[in-house]
Amino acid sequence: MNEQFDALVKSIMAEMMEDGEPVTREEAEEMALMEVNAKNIRRYEKTATPKERKKRENKKDEEKIEIIKKIFNFLLTNGYEDATIVNEQREITFKDFSITLTKHRTKKGV
Numbered sequence: 001m002n003e004q005f006d007a008l009v010k011s012i013m014a015e016m017m018e019d020g021e022p023v024t025r026e027e028a029e030e031m032a033l034m035e036v037n038a039k040n041i042r043r044y045e046k047t048a049t050p051k052e053r054k055k056r057e058n059k060k061d062e063e064k065i066e067i068i069k070k071i072f073n074f075l076l077t078n079g080y081e082d083a084t085i086v087n088e089q090r091e092i093t094f095k096d097f098s099i100t101l102t103k104h105r106t107k108k109g110v
Contacts (some may be wrong), residue, residue: 008032064089064101073101 012028012035023031065088072092075083083094092099 005032005036008035008070017069061089064103068092071101 009025009028009032012031013025014021016023016028033038033095068088068090070083072083072085075092075094080094083092086093090101
């Protein structure tokens with residue numbers, strides 16, 4: 001065996017002798033082998049209480065709200081009384097249709 005393993009065996013034997021429970025070299029080698037193998041085992045454990053996730057707060061885009069209101073008013077004045085705003089920043093529905101407003105991000109580096 002290698003020097004580190006022999007040193008571990010000797011330290012286990014000395015430790016057990018101090019505790020008043022002497023062990024043979026074979027027993028100490030077995031204990032050392034278990035200790036070396038235990039270092040290679042990974043343990044994945046879950047916490048008892050799961051981590052609380054913070055709810056993301058959406059910022060209101062006033063420009064989108066204004067556009068949705070204008071489209072909604074246009075629909076009402078043009079005979080679509082069943083029009084409803086589903087999301088004040090995003091969607092309007094009427095009859096069998098819906099209008100979804102999407103704001104595109106500006107490209108990086110432009």
